[in-house]
Amino acid sequence: MxxxxxxxxVAELAQLPPDSLAEVAFAGRSNAGKSSAINAITNQKRLAFVSKTPGRTQHLNFFRAGQGRYLVDLPGYGYAKTPMVEQKRWQALVGSYxxxxxxxAGLVLIMDIRHPFTDLDLMLLDWFQASGKPVHILLSKADKLxxxxxxxxxxxxxxxxxxxxxxGSVQLFSSPKHMGLDEAEAVxxxxxxxxxxxxxDKAKKCPTQGEKVGHQVP
Incomplete structure (x- = not known):
């Protein structure tokens, strides 16, 4: 792990770590299992805060994974009860980042396998594609099916x-069942x-879209 x-x-771009060499960001709709995925991949219970209240993460949370290497927890999107002013502020921060x-270096997008590719997910994918950077999708809560x-x-x-x-690449994933951890970590x-x-480790492997992790769609 x-x-x-x-x-x-980080609440504004001026606060971004100056020693960073590479970063991987985690995005997803509120309650898609983003924080749980980060905790599972790092083998910790509360590294990323898991809340029953959607939309709680309001800033960029940086987790140091090595010398100049960071995991970045982005605010969840799509929670209707979040005040519009807050939503716009988050969008400006996340968009600029x-x-x-x-x-x-890349974006890990977490989607609930029971509700994948919502309009907001597709908007983020289409928008981020222009960056030319890779996307890896975790179809979370795969143990529910x-x-x-x-x-x-x-x-x-x-x-x-x-x-x-x-x-982009896609895989099945479950935080509580430790399914797909090896594949996600390898990416x-x-x-x-x-x-x-x-x-x-003993994490259960799940099918990805190719025989090798990160295999790209032709």
Missing amino acids: LNASFQIT LAGRPQL SRNQSLPVLRAAQATLAERGNP IRNWLQMPPAKGG
């Missing part, structure tokens, strides 16, 4: 990316230019 520790909460941060139910969703997700010309380590995990 990745070893990570909390570094800083995603569009203009040279150290950003049987394998026969989840595999068609995975294939449909691959097709959706291909139809939109997005060379993140590759983006951060960190060595592969030694020896692996």
